[in-house]
Amino acid sequence: MTTLPAPRADLPLPSLTRKRAIIVGAGIGGLSLGIRLQSLGFETTIVERLDGPGGRAYQKRTPDGYVFDMGPTVLTVPHFIEELFALERGHAHLNAPDYPPETLSGERVKEGVSGGPRTSEYVTLVPILPFYRIAFHDGTFFDYDGDPESTRRQIADLAPEDLAGYERFHADAEAIFRRGFLELGYTHFGDVGTMMKVVPDLLRLDAVRTLFSFTSKYFQSDKMRQVFSFETLLVGGNPLSVPAIYAMIHFVEKTWGIHYAMGGTGALVRAFVRKFEELGGVMRYGAGVDEILVTDRRGGPVRFPGRGGRVARGVRLDGGEELTADIVVSNGDWANTYLKRVPAAARVVNSDPRVRAARQSMSLLVIYFGFKDDGGPLPLKHHNILLGPRYEGLLGEIFGKKVLGEDFSQYLHVPTLTDPTLAPAGHHAAYTLVPVPHNASGLDWAVEGPRLVDRAFADIEARGMIPRLRERLTHLEYIDPNYFEQTLDSYLGNAFGPEPMLVQSAYFRPHNRSEDVKNLYLVGAGAQPGGGTPSVMMSAKMTARLIASDFGIHPDVQN
Template sequence: MMTRIETIESVETGDRAGARAIVIGAGLGGLAAAMRLGAKGYRVTVIDKLDVPGGRGSAIWQDGHRFDLGPTIVTVPQLYRELWQACGRDFDADVTLKPLDPFYEIRWPDGTKFVAQQDTEKLRAEVAKLAPGDLAGFDKFLVDSSKRYWFGFEDLGRRSMHKLWDLVKVLPTFALLRADKSVYAHAASRVKDEKLRMALSFHPLFIGGDPLHVTSMYILVAYLEKEFGVHYAMGGLAGMAQAMGRVIEDQGGTLLMNTQADEIVVRDGTVTGVRLESGLEMGADVVVSNADAGHTYTRLMRNHKKKRWTPAKLKKTRYSMSLFVWYFGTKGTRGDWKDVGHHTILNGPRYAGLLKDIFIKGKLCDDMSLYVHRPSVTDPSVAPEGDDTFYVLSPVPHLGHDNGVDWAVEEPKYKAKMLKVLEDQLLPGLTAKISTEVVFTPETFRDRYLSPLGAGFSIEPRILQSAWFRPHNVSEEAKGLYLVGAGTHPGAGVPGVISTAEVLGKLVPDAETVK
């Protein structure tokens, strides 16, 4: 766990010289931002309401099991190596990545399977088994994905998009790449088989986007996975978050856990610090909010008149769906279910219809598609010897729909439906094996992460909520205020939030020029 200081006041009254920075939120974006600021010479204090760092990437330890609560994979590992290098550190000395190949298995109710993997010929063989007539279209899809990766991720995703001119300059490329089409529409233009269309288009769900509406730029994930692989961080993302915290502390920074920010203090248009819920005001030259962008502007800046991110504008903002996540441990099952690997996706009988119910109608359905994470096949430390640790995730509507779900009533019912799907399609005999459990509903996301509407991934990455249209990394609402994390540019997903901190590092002046 993280080193703790004796009192909050010792941070505020310490005699160390230099420019001060406060980072609100110890999620992965906030931790990466703190590392970048520490490398630039700032005295950094990270504050977070949770008891451990990591935010959505944190963990809960219960009955000998470690439940990794959010992200489960590491892609584009060079991002993390570059982050550590900027701090004069070696990522691979602090974090052990284990390549996963195959990446995951997709299953349909009729028994059809598709195994996603890195080797191109093996992947094409999977396509040939599923839809032999779509091989040529699949090859074209991979080329399309590569083009969008190099433009959308390596170019736009690693620089600020806070100036309108930055958007205007890239509009011709957006048009050329048909960014106006959805991910699903692009997949459908290349392949005819509906199952393959799903396999090529579901990835936006991992960043909170509706594949039927999210810009086709996000097909870049197919290239990203194939080119750089899919990895698991031993110890989970929670372990990587703790490694990030150690780097911050080695830089002279501090992590204040169990500490909640109440307001970003602005005087004469410039941030001067952060007021905590305790009433203590901590001064700073730079404030970085890793809190949800909506929470930042509606709650933390509630007493400051906004120019752009007004309450009316935020009310019109479309948020991602939420999640129902069931974490559970099983007794004596390490040798059971031998055909169930690290990552499995169980499709329900519907795809487009289910997406419309979740994102548009706000309807909680009887049918569901599930993401099943079984890290114990890779990392024995997540469970007692011989046991297993699972988490099973189902996309569900956020809390903002008119026909809102009463989760106090629906939680046990929905979990029972989820259990039946798991027993029927993947884990026979599961009921008798469960030894411990934790359930997260959209209300948990609202309360634990202060996420507006209980959204799982902040603002949905539609085309008019991306790049310049998204909350900017450098805020126009107050001088010295910056934003990182899923709700700002370039967006959600672990590579996205790590990139928000990289963009931040290019915007914030070196500490020596501030004081």
């Protein structure tokens, strides 16, 4: 059985008690946790089945000169990023304020460089305004930038009957944000008692009804109901079923803005890798994990299901190589972590029936394309939401019936409006994302994929968003639920982990510390608090705190 690589020669040698960690998956969650574990004094190796880092945030470079972020493109809460770049070996700062007062001033960065001094040493973050252009099917649009005055002006133009409702929504969403994000955001709900303590507050804030029902209390217009509920789709949640606590997203964006990493999200991923390696961490690519090694407390095989006595000892890679460690953390898909990598005899809480019964988030069809810039203006912003003629009915088909409807909505991302380096001169790089059912639908994507690609392009042309798009195309490729299931090893091809419904949130969401196996932890979108880039970075801090507590490590300094 091989041991993990020794620390780099240019860093201090570890003490005899220094622990070794393996993180499975080099997504943003795995990299964020790797940086934190190095700051705690662990010797950490991240094993990644792909040929490069990022996971869902993998970045693709094409031979014809295009650069495509294949996953997340919306960055917010830049001080979460600054925290990671400010960490040093032996200085974990886990007890530092989660929201330093200077980050809560309400002064959004509107121009220049954002993110903090340490961030700027690794990557350049710039603010994006408006946050989104939300285009309705009738040709009108709403530019959402988080500025209450701008919001009021646009509501007055599109739905004046909702001006008073917006004021009430704004106040109630802020209350949910302050309690649900600022006070409870980093709470690990590992037991029922912790959950029950917050239930009265959630009921008082009316945060347990569905988000769409919550917004419908304040807005009469279908357009405004969509504007203030669509954002959960960007983290895999159905506005018709996610709890209203997700109204806090409105204030997360309003407080910290939306940002872009020059060079794409892939540039941020590479910066995290650089920081991790500077702290002595080791990356291994093309290293898929076949099994998480679990023994009884005496080191023997686990033969029968039952509570207690099961300990994670390392991993076996696809090629048969075994790596030992004191802790194992999965940044992979929650369902497949347990169904495929933890022996069934080692699982009681996360048994096959329980895991398979969980509702998974929807999947995606994402089209990556390049096109010629003909010199004409595009009625587009960096982030664009192209809403179809239906909203509630369409969501019901995607999440409930699991069928492709007669229409669809799209998220159209055109980063070259901000960063021309992602495409050859005189061209744009873009992607458009269409929410679709995951693979429990039984849809044949070899047939449906090309059809939906053509329908998406036809819709973009018909709306006048990119005139003559298909004539101007110079690059085209796409991914569908099979990519998520086969390449990213995501159960049923889900794109965001367990669907964030009320009964799969907080205590009811997979725990960051395994209930079944000692020294096995989870991080990322499938764990608490949930999906989305800021939540994934929060997940890493939550898991690091659990590990520090379990191993008796001082949460701020490790000698």
